[in-house]
Amino acid sequence: MRYLLIFSFIPSILFAASHIEKKIDYSEVHSIYQSMNCFDKATEQEMNSCGNKSLEASKSKMNSILNLILSSAENKSKSKIQKAQDDWVLYMQSSCVMETLDSEGGSAYDSIINFCYETKVNERVSYLQWILSNK
Numbered sequence: 001m002r003y004l005l006i007f008s009f010i011p012s013i014l015f016a017a018s019h020i021e022k023k024i025d026y027s028e029v030h031s032i033y034q035s036m037n038c039f040d041k042a043t044e045q046e047m048n049s050c051g052n053k054s055l056e057a058s059k060s061k062m063n064s065i066l067n068l069i070l071s072s073a074e075n076k077s078k079s080k081i082q083k084a085q086d087d088w089v090l091y092m093q094s095s096c097v098m099e100t101l102d103s104e105g106g107s108a109y110d111s112i113i114n115f116c117y118e119t120k121v122n123e124r125v126s127y128l129q130w131i132l133s134n135k
Helices: 002-020 026-033 044-072 075-099 109-133
Strands: none
Touching (some): 044 075, 044 109, 075 109
């Protein structure tokens, strides 16, 4: 009986362990938030310019939604909501710096970090829209 129990646990342990080692691809997780608007540009300067405009459009959308949330919030909650947003901006910046370490100093660094910022901002837009729709 003891051996039966031991052998019945082995398949479940192996199955559980097989999921631990699976590598998760960054773009697989974040692809729905990534903008591919600027990858078709011919030069780095065009990519940077396009990326800056695309990032600013995403930030504008995020700020509009945040303003709607703030305008509908009670006065006692507004400072907490703004603090959460300010903290998120710091998280976004430090996270993108970490994610782009390999390209730091390279000629495409500006495009790569802006792409990261825009991905994070688009994720935040989705989250803020969810907050707004659940008020």
